[in-house]
Structure formats: structure tokens, C-alpha cells
Amino acid sequence: MGMSFQHIRNATSVLIVNGKKILIDPMLSDPGELPPVPFTRTLRRNPLTPLPVPLHFFEHMDAILLTHRHFDHLDKKALSILNKKLPVFCQPEDQAFLQTAGFMHVHAIQQSYEWCGIQMKRIKGQHAPGFAAKLLGPVSGYIVSTAKDGSIYIVGDCIYTPAIEETFLKYQPNIAILNTPRAQMLLGTIITMTAEDIVRLAELSPTTRLIAVHMDAISHCTFKRQHLRSFLKERGLEQVAIIPNDGEVIDL
DSSP states (O other): OOOEEEEEETTEEEEEETTEEEEESOOOOOTTOBOOOTTSSOOOOBOSSOOSSOGGGGGGOSEEEOSOOOTTTSOHHHHHHSOTTSEEEEOGGGHHHHHHTTOSEEEEOSSEEEETTEEEEEEEOOSSSTHHHHHHOOOEEEEEEETTTEEEEEOOSOOOOHHHHHHHHHHOOSEEEEEOSOBBOTTOOBOSOOHHHHHHHHHHOTTSEEEEEOOSSSTTBOOOHHHHHHHHHHTTOTTSEEOOOTTOEEEO
16 A cells, blocks of 8 residues: 655645555645744744645545644644544643644554554654753654554654654654754744754665655745755755655655
8 A cells, every 4th residue: 555745835744654644734824824933033924835735635634643733833724624523643742732622532642652553653852952942842753654664754843863863773764754944043043954954864864765844835944945955966965855845745
């Protein structure tokens, strides 16, 4: 059956595994419907780009996976239109919010959870260095796997840390989804992965297929797809990472 990954926009994507469609980090608003990102250098409203699919596309999901609940990963439009009967998998800190929002089947993953033959292992992350990490709150990544299809590591809004290195070395995921927009706060603090981190992970785990997302859609994300493509090409590393366009489907 195999896995496939459809990049929708920003960090929103659909992972098809074991015949199930898992919607990841749904931000479904039209351009400009969301406010500027607080504590950043820009006053531009979000998102910057439209959805590449119609809203009724999201009526056919089997589950939702949430890395954290910043509005560019879970927005009011998603809360209003998604089926509240869908199972939602999340970090423990987000469980109460999702239940209050009306979702009936919220599963807070402490360490791991199995659903429909799919194993989900939560990897605690760090959204920023130092004090900024407390300001931004908790974030998680997930390794989603089946015995037949292998594993995909959805890293989430995590900066590069020794814990991330340990996770790659320990689990050696077949695929990794990296949020690499070089997002910045007011004083220049970097709060996501960067192009340089892609190179580091490619060297650390050369058997892992890397997919870079979370670009072009949110105002505080300073590194765009064209920048990343140029960065890798200049170093002869075009094959190191896949950089999907909005709506693009990748067979895994």
C-alpha cells in the first residue's frame, strides 16, 4: 500500500499511511484572515498564500495530528470546519484545549500510541533557545511508522538540538519532514530549523530522505523555497532535500 505525503501549505500536510489519511497541523484560513505573528518584526497579516485545495478536501480525513497549537498550525477556520468526531493525536499540553473546542476523541500521547496498525511515538521538542522557548510554549514531533512501510519523523517547529541528533541516530527514520523557514522573533532569535540544519542532518543521517516545508506562507518566515533551492544548488546538494510546492504529492 505504501505511504504518501501531500504538502498543503506551511506545516499543513496529509500523510497517508496504512490506508488512513492523517491531517497534520491544519491552518485553513484564506490569505490575510489571521493576524501578524506576535513578537516578530512584521505587521503583515497571514497567511500569505491561498490553500491549493478546496475546503471540502478536508472532509475526507481519518485523523488529525497536532504538533502544537500556534495559530499557523491550528487556526479558527480549522476548528470551525473539521469533523469533531475525528480522532485527534496531540501532546498532553494541548488535550484540554482540543476537548474544549469540541473534539470528542482527543488522544494525548505521552510516549507512544497505536491506532489502526500505525505506531505514533512522540518526540519532545524545543521551539526556541533560552527564555524564548518558555514564551513559545511546548512543541512535539512524532515518528509515525508501520512494520511494512517504515517510519516518517514529523519534526515540527523544533530548532536543531542534541536531542534531535539523538532521535535521528536512535531511530534512523526513513523520511523526515523538516520545518525550515528560518522563522525569526523580534530580536532575531531563530525559532525553527534552517538551511544549514538540513545539511547537518543529511550528514548525520544520510539514509533519511529529507522533505523541507513551512516556507512562503507566514510573515515571520524569512527563508523561502527559492532561497533554499539556491542554497543547496550552490553547494552541489540539490539531492539532499525535497522542497515540495503547495499541493504537491510525494510517494514515499
